Amino acid sequence: METVHGEHIAVGSEILLGQLLNAHARTVSLAFAEEGFFLFHHVAVGDNLERIAHVLRQAAARSNVIILTGGLGPTEDDLTRDALAAVLGRELKLVPEAVAEIESFFALRGRPMPEVNRKQAMLIEEGEFLPNPNGTAPGQYVFGDGVHYFLLPGPPLEMQPMLKNHVMPRLRKLFPGASSLVSRTLHFCGIGESTVNEQVMDLLALTNPTVAPLASEGEMMLRITASADNKESATQQIAPIEAQLRAQFAPYIYGADNDSLPSVVGDRLRARKETLAAAESCTGGLLSSMITAVPGASEYFGGGVVSYDNSVKSGVLGVSKETLATYGAVSEETAREMALGVRKVCGTTYGVSITGIAGPDGGTELKPVGLVYIGLADSSVCNVFKLQLRGSREQIRLRAAKQLLWRLWGMLG
Amino acid sequence: METVHGEHIAVGSEILLGQLLNAHARTVSLAFAEEGFFLFHHVAVGDNLERIAHVLRQAAARSNVIILTGGLGPTEDDLTRDALAAVLGRELKLVPEAVAEIESFFALRGRPMPEVNRKQAMLIEEGEFLPNPNGTAPGQYVFGDGVHYFLLPGPPLEMQPMLKNHVMPRLRKLFPGASSLVSRTLHFCGIGESTVNEQVMDLLALTNPTVAPLASEGEMMLRITASADNKESATQQIAPIEAQLRAQFAPYIYGADNDSLPSVVGDRLRARKETLAAAESCTGGLLSSMITAVPGASEYFGGGVVSYDNSVKSGVLGVSKETLATYGAVSEETAREMALGVRKVCGTTYGVSITGIAGPDGGTELKPVGLVYIGLADSSVCNVFKLQLRGSREQIRLRAAKQLLWRLWGMLG
Known part of the structure; x- marks a missing residue:
């Protein structure tokens, strides 16, 4: 035919x-x-x-x-x-x-x-x-x-x-009678593209279904595509490969097809009936903007503070001036106080924070461009992660926001 | 050749x-x-x-x-x-x-x-x-x-x-020898593409230099391209057309070539040694993110508040609960108090605000999707503008942010 x-x-x-x-x-x-x-x-x-x-x-x-x-x-x-x-x-x-x-x-x-x-x-x-x-x-x-x-x-x-x-x-x-092509795309974050590819070499060599890696900024995707006589049978061919990948990469696969990091974080918050607030320094509003780009985000997003200037970090978020003087704006301690502060100020279940050096200027030997701290606070604890990101100002900002969303998604799982 | x-x-x-x-x-x-x-x-x-x-x-x-x-x-x-x-x-x-x-x-x-x-x-x-x-x-x-x-x-x-x-x-x-073509792109905001095109019909018909309209989200460009034996002579052919357009559309032409709304706003703030803070509701951080995407924005951007939830509008920005109850979150009064509030809280020269309905849901007959108020406050006054924007959630958010930046640029002129 x-x-x-x-x-x-x-x-x-x-x-x-x-x-x-x-x-x-x-x-x-x-x-x-x-x-x-x-x-x-x-x-x-x-x-x-x-x-x-x-x-x-x-x-x-x-x-x-x-x-x-x-x-x-x-x-x-x-x-x-x-x-x-x-x-x-x-x-x-x-x-x-x-x-x-x-x-x-x-x-x-x-x-x-x-x-x-x-x-x-x-x-x-x-x-x-x-x-x-x-x-x-x-x-x-x-x-x-x-x-x-x-x-x-x-x-x-x-x-x-x-x-x-x-x-x-x-x-x-x-x-x-055209053969039916069905695709399923799995979204990965928190793991390098090359690391994934190396571990699925056997899958990448398949001819039907095919498995293809797709690079994206700060995340990656694997697309499984099956061709068969009808949609149902193509879909059935995809299922075992998806199951295998999910078993192998559980903490990294945050979604499929049209999911995005902000949408899956939103889904989990909505399901838990919990709320979120964000304090941002180097990302300057990008994280909040990504979260609120999802329709209906007002159900779970309380608000955020872009604490670009130190006076806003202390005045609005309550970061202590001593912390800022002792450890600097880009530090684990400041990230912690920002996350705790925004949670308190906005009255939400969780508070998250990002502070770092997006560049291209402003880096030092001790605190180079790309150094970013992200904080995740709930009522009992605040975990801070230190990242060293690479790339342009735009890349560092985007990657920092995605890293935070991915860790938040994991924390809500 | x-x-x-x-x-x-x-x-x-x-x-x-x-x-x-x-x-x-x-x-x-x-x-x-x-x-x-x-x-x-x-x-x-x-x-x-x-x-x-x-x-x-x-x-x-x-x-x-x-x-x-x-x-x-x-x-x-x-x-x-x-x-x-x-x-x-x-x-x-x-x-x-x-x-x-x-x-x-x-x-x-x-x-x-x-x-x-x-x-x-x-x-x-x-x-x-x-x-x-x-x-x-x-x-x-x-x-x-x-x-x-x-x-x-x-x-x-x-x-x-x-x-x-x-x-x-x-x-x-x-x-x-190929580079005898010189282009100059003028950026417009605050005026419709068809309005501009209708008023420059004669220029669009030219063959050398050519004038071509380029559509963009919430703004537009006119590109003047001249072809000549050398760059200098091509540049000279562009000058009178640029001068004519600038005379005709002065308030709308905010920049040329690589300029962007955030960059020209930043240039003017830096020149005036003044600072800015932003309060955002429906844009959810997008405005702050656009401003801070420009390297060196920390020189003039103090910070921002994403007041998604009304409790953040009142608790952090000091919008009175009476205002919210009487006029609603999407209103001239709330936009004014948000702009004044963020200016005060961040201690900056100017405070700006956006509140509106980005959709796709949440619209009513009285306050339809796309209704947006933007506020611009300095030490003496706060001007609020009412906009009725069209398009998707993404388009409405982007257009609202650009409208605000364009009016702020005008105010700083």
Whole structure:
């Protein structure tokens, strides 16, 4: 049975100039992955007839489903229709019904249709229009030389519903028996990527399911992907590998798929009906911001204090001036008093703290850039951990916040 | 004279599966556009030796500068080195100095180098390593069959500085005559993109210099690009257009090129030798985090309070319980007392505040999602602005923070 070999081609010079992020490539990939359709290539090309035709020919030689986005507007620069017609050796024909639809789109907005927009009613021979309720450019479906082409407009709010409502249902009909691809992503923190990889060499060598490591800032993921006749059987192939990994790396696997460190910490706090407050120095609000980016965080997050200046550490959090004078702002003692202080000031179950040197300046031999203390306090105890982080200011801040969230997640387990 | 025909190839199945947005394509495009180098193709391909080699051969046939990102990790899945070596018919050789560097990277973290990481010290014959201070995977520069290849690691915080510090300077040397293009980007806030575009229709129609709008979250940019025989003359062509725009949009243009809202606010505070504190409710630390992301922010940022829970608003910031009961947490009155309170508590020149409903839940007919109050207080007065923002939770939080920074920048002018 024929399977999908998909390809996405984004057309538009603004993408090649860096003015626009090619988010459609991801949108199409996610839709394909959801269905278990393979998508092997993303391409982006500018508004140039020859170059669009060139990448179309290359795509047709390796793919049987080609999704094109962009280049369906009314201007001289909109060349997707012309390029595909040229590649297939077909004519473009004006469709009067399509002109009428575009005219009515303008009429609803109280304007006459500009003459240039007639171009959007030009259909590739033997093609079929795909309706676009949110704009003037209809899409097109064309089959030629064994390849299914879908032409979609560039604006995301027009393209996305057309992909969902017209392209994917048609592909499901065209490829009913497509093998099902199911993925499961496990999130790790507190352990190095290379350490994990070394311990799962055997899994990384598998061919179905496959296990692939994904690096991320301050954490990593392993993605298990199984291909089978149907979703159920693919899912069943994933289960034993996930179980093995969870047994092997229990303290480090904090979540799966769409989980994030702030979301799993939030889940545990919510389940325990407990609350949290954060005192931040070098992360300057980043930790609180990550926690509150999760919808509903107000259920368990009381608040935080960004104690950048020492006067705020002592004045608001109650860190003793003697501690600051004796041990300095970046010290185990200050981290402890910050965590205890913010817990008291905000009246929460837990108080956490971060103090360190994010750089690029401010480091000394004794306290180098990247030295960070994190504190976790509950009603009875405050544990402080000393970290030596590497990287840029941005990396150190992000890694410090993630390390704290991971340890907090463990403490709440 | 030879000109750059650039191409970017992103390697990684996570991109084709839609798990990762291919942001590197845009990063590379922006860097090339900045230099006046042409970049005609973006390609993304999965972790498959044959397919990587296939797109490399196609790229080599049309491009003379190829930037590859990803696939330089230590695992079986990391195949970029192998694919390029195969395409060029060259060997991969272990470089002892590179092993030593990777070992020292691990040693600094108090760990031995896992055996798998030796793979990252494999250099393509006649190639050259590009240093990566932020990770274990060095980059590589290889020249072969008329094509300049640059292999960069996938993690953005490793890739970006290598592109800037190693790839672009080398390309400038390799293609010295290509840089007759000069760009100047003006940053706007507080005015809608379509409003700006409508008022500069004549400029957008220019062919040299060109003026192009760039959308961004909660702000926008206009990029003026001039092409000439030399940089000086290109720069001279930009000046009158910049002057015209600055005259037309003075209150909205907060900066140029690498400026950001937090950086220009910081510049003005530093120049005035004044200090700032922030009280945040719905932004939950995001504003403070943006301010403190700028190196040296401790010079002017005293600290902040994330007053998520009302008890923190009253207990720490001194917002009166009567105000909260009468007007609610999201109100002009609460915003005012938060700004005044954080200024007092942190002992700074200015106090600013944000309180609002970021959604997706929590909105009512009277106080819908997106309703945000921002307060700006100095020693004599506190101005509060009411905003009705649109978008997702993330967008509302970011736009609220930017609106506040823009108004603060204006106030400090």
